[in-house]
Amino acid sequence: MKMITVHIPERYLTALESLVDDGHFPSRSEAIRVAIRDLIRNELVIPIEKGNKDN
Numbered sequence: 001m002k003m004i005t006v007h008i009p010e011r012y013l014t015a016l017e018s019l020v021d022d023g024h025f026p027s028r029s030e031a032i033r034v035a036i037r038d039l040i041r042n043e044l045v046i047p048i049e050k051g052n053k054d055n
Contacts, residue, residue, distance in 0.1 A: 006032075 025031035
């Protein structure tokens with residue numbers, strides 16, 4: 001995996017941390033990966049195979 005730096009509004013970070021604290025995701029990084037995956041899936045209509053380590 002590659003590492004990137006992203007600047008987000010404080011309210012987004014607070015919401016992201018709430019999702020992690022509530023147990024929806026194990027980490028902020030995982031929540032962001034899922035959000036990016038879903039954005040790509042919805043906007044580009046690219047099928048992502050189940051079991052693929054990147055999904």
